[in-house]
Amino acid sequence: MNATIAMITFRAMLGRRRAVLLFALPLLLAVLAALMRVLDASDLDTAAAVLHGFGFAVLLPLLALIAGTGVIGPEIDDGQIMYVLTKPIPRHTVVLTKLAVAIALVTVFAVVPILLTGLLMAGGTAQLAPAFAAGALAGGITYTAVFVALAVISRNAAVIGLLYVLVWESLLGNFAPGARSASIQQWALSVTDALTPTSYVHASVDLPVAAPLLVAVAAAGAVLAVVRLRSLSVVAAE
């Protein structure tokens, strides 16, 4: 970890126009939860549906995509990464710092809002709020590691990530059960499922399978990002 890289990355992330998205998405979730509360529709069933359907399926992957690709992608595109890479700093320190910043952002803008929404809608019932928050944190870390690696590998990381989230996880996940078991969202949900006794949450993958997969994919993403950054070639301007 490197404090200077973290400082620059935080300032770059929160100073950009896309920072609005960081605030807008959790706000949407909060408004949704408040609305349910006002309409008196916040039973355990709806709470689980909102947290899963919006929190896990939309907010978490999108936030991880914005944060994961944003911490390093634009810097590589603009060539600013040269200022970091021309320093006697091991490349794994660069990647792990970027990853930590992205995870911190996902925690603040996705995990905490999911926790607060859960508390607002379900209170302390069935440990629903902390269970969803824990699942969000676990899934968020894995999503972020994958998207950071994508951003180092490809200039189209945001598009590829979006396709994965929208097409693979959401669309195919609804129709093909096979695709559902190979999805970070489902692995995250199995963490939640294991932590709450309610039957409103049902994951298609068991925790003993999901947990190692979450860890392995996150580690693979981080390692891949380091390896690719070590050999990052800056395309000559001419």
Place this chain on the structure above:
Amino acid sequence: MSEVRLEGVSRWYGDVVAVNGVSMTIGPGVTGLLGPNGAGKSTLIHMMGGFLQPSSGTVTLDGEPIWHNPQVYRRLGLVPERESSYDFLTGRQFIVAMAKLHGLPDPDAAARRAIGLVEMDYAAGRTIGQYSKGMKQRIKMASALVHDPAVLLLDEPFNGMDPRQRLQLMDLIRAMADEGRTILFSSHILEEVERLAGHIEVVIAGRHAASGDFREIRRLMTDRPHLFLVRSSDDRALAASLVADGTARSVRLTPQGLEVEAVDFARFTLLLPRLARDAAVRLWEVSPSDESLESVFSYLVAR
């Protein structure tokens, strides 16, 4: 005293060869890397800076490989050609951050020194996004100097600078070379290289075309017929003096002015004002008409 050495270095992108079998040694002092746009100068600098793996051959700094070796950056500073830096930071914040990334014991003092060297103290509190092109160039320069490196690589450092900033940067580069540093800068402008570099490496179409003392290269480049367009208050009188003097091989009277083919570039540019004065002719315009770098280089390649 540090030395960057390239041995049989080639770099290709797919079927396109950007750099072809280049061997050169860059030692202390100022070396100019001269070549037309697209000759492979940036590719060479990127390989020397550890940002591009040579497809074949080796690039070393004092015997150590540069590729996959971040430790070389303790002794190497790089000023990239691309303009973008962290626009949201102030100049001072940027340089302090660079000093911290280098792990310097006193980052603030190092940043002050580097900013002072490029004379950016007056604007160090402003964000980089508000800087002019020349100011950005200088703050980039400060970022490469902050750790006092033995080797400095500059990719087209004078691009976008006004004449005063250009002179000032030249002085700075000279002063640093006098301290025993190894400095390489690329340029496609003959005049810049000529004024600054003690040693010149010429790259044309990815190949190492010439290497040596600047006088040598300058002679190669300037000892050829030069074509000038001269407009004056009395073209005929001037033409007569030029022919009489022998500095011109031929003089053509055209409606646009005189087309003069000079034998010797240096002698002609030195003598023309004197001749004009003696003949009581006022010069309106003197412009080299075949000074495009391409023609200079094609002349050099043809030799």
